[in-house]
Amino acid sequence: MTELKFHVDESKCIRCGACIRDCAPAILEFDPDSEYPRVIPGAEPGCTRCQHCLAVCPRAAVEIFGRDPEESLPGNAVPDPDEILSLIANRRSFRSYRHENLDRVTLDKLKDMLRFVPTGVNAHSLHFAFIDEVEVMDSFRNYVMDRVAGMLAEDPDNPFLSRMERYRRQFIEGRDVIFRGAPHMVVAAAKEDSPCPAYDPVIALSYFELYAQSLGVGTVWCGLALGTLNYFPELMARLKLPEGYKAGYCMLFGPTGLRYPRATQPDPAGMHSVE
Structure with missing residues (x-):
């Protein structure tokens, strides 16, 4: 397995615990000595490589796999629904x-x-x-x-x-x-x-x-x-x-020269609510 290279920039980390709470395989914890997030010793193989720890940090303090969070696309560019x-x-x-x-x-x-x-x-x-x-x-x-x-x-x-x-x-x-x-x-x-x-x-x-x-x-x-x-x-x-x-x-x-000026009008999808 690729080395995780999990690193927390302590000058940025506010110890909010977001990365720990969002870790699906639950392999992160607060280091009892430094009080900053770390990978639980021996838990590295459980990582699913989702990079959520890097994405969820509000201060861009978490690096993993050598990825710099400052180089990520911004997470607030959500198009209009x-x-x-x-x-x-x-x-x-x-x-x-x-x-x-x-x-x-x-x-x-x-x-x-x-x-x-x-x-x-x-x-x-x-x-x-x-x-x-x-x-x-x-x-x-x-x-x-x-x-x-x-x-x-x-x-x-x-x-x-x-x-x-x-x-x-x-x-x-x-x-x-x-x-x-x-x-x-x-x-x-x-x-x-x-x-x-x-x-x-x-x-x-x-x-x-x-x-x-x-x-x-x-x-x-x-x-x-x-x-x-x-x-x-x-x-x-x-x-x-x-x-x-x-x-x-x-x-x-x-490339196509064909354009559709309007959407189709499909029938409603079949569905029901389970009780």
């Missing part, structure tokens, strides 16, 4: 993209954001495979279209086509049913022995989608892409996922 609701309500699945690369500044912002997404048991063991260049995306797209065209001509009962039956006509017309003309794709992969490998990729891409759309970038969840990658192992191999990782879900994204 109505703006958050509007972002959620106006989230759309985009299936129309411009055939061009997203600008590098925006792409880098999207990639950097992923370090903040939550994971089960704070494992943070996800890995993301990005297709950054439209030319690479086109090579995936063209490969699949060529294989599908061959199946339609020579093997119309192929299991892959059977699962895609509702799209058969569009395949015949040569439409990019699977990748929707998107210039980019991100595949979220989880370590197979991580605590929540089935859920962490979906959680991460949910955050990715909202942030992307706040930046004016179109996105669409794509189970068809994941199914295609699983059916054609040679394509999955091109992703070069680390050993022990499994693709959890795919999201297509990129």
Whole structure:
């Protein structure tokens, strides 16, 4: 396990105990001699690496893992709730993209954001495979279209086509049913022995989608892409996922000229209160 490097700047600490109270594994205590917070001797392995001790300190007195609290993003920059609701309500699945690369500044912002997404048991063991260049995306797209065209001509009962039956006509017309003309794709992969490998990729891409759309970038969840990658192992191999990782879900994204002037009007969600 990585050394915690837990340090309290005694010139700043007011001994409020916030870091101790907020420590989920309860490995912090007041040092009986100095009366400042410390890691309980022998308790280091219990740390979940959440860094809440660093985040909760009102005086930026706590360091951990060598992180300087003064370099953290401010914790008081909370958007207006109505703006958050509007972002959620106006989230759309985009299936129309411009055939061009997203600008590098925006792409880098999207990639950097992923370090903040939550994971089960704070494992943070996800890995993301990005297709950054439209030319690479086109090579995936063209490969699949060529294989599908061959199946339609020579093997119309192929299991892959059977699962895609509702799209058969569009395949015949040569439409990019699977990748929707998107210039980019991100595949979220989880370590197979991580605590929540089935859920962490979906959680991460949910955050990715909202942030992307706040930046004016179109996105669409794509189970068809994941199914295609699983059916054609040679394509999955091109992703070069680390050993022990499994693709959890795919999201297509990129610049789009399409805009939705208003939100949809979905029916109320089914719910009840438990007594």
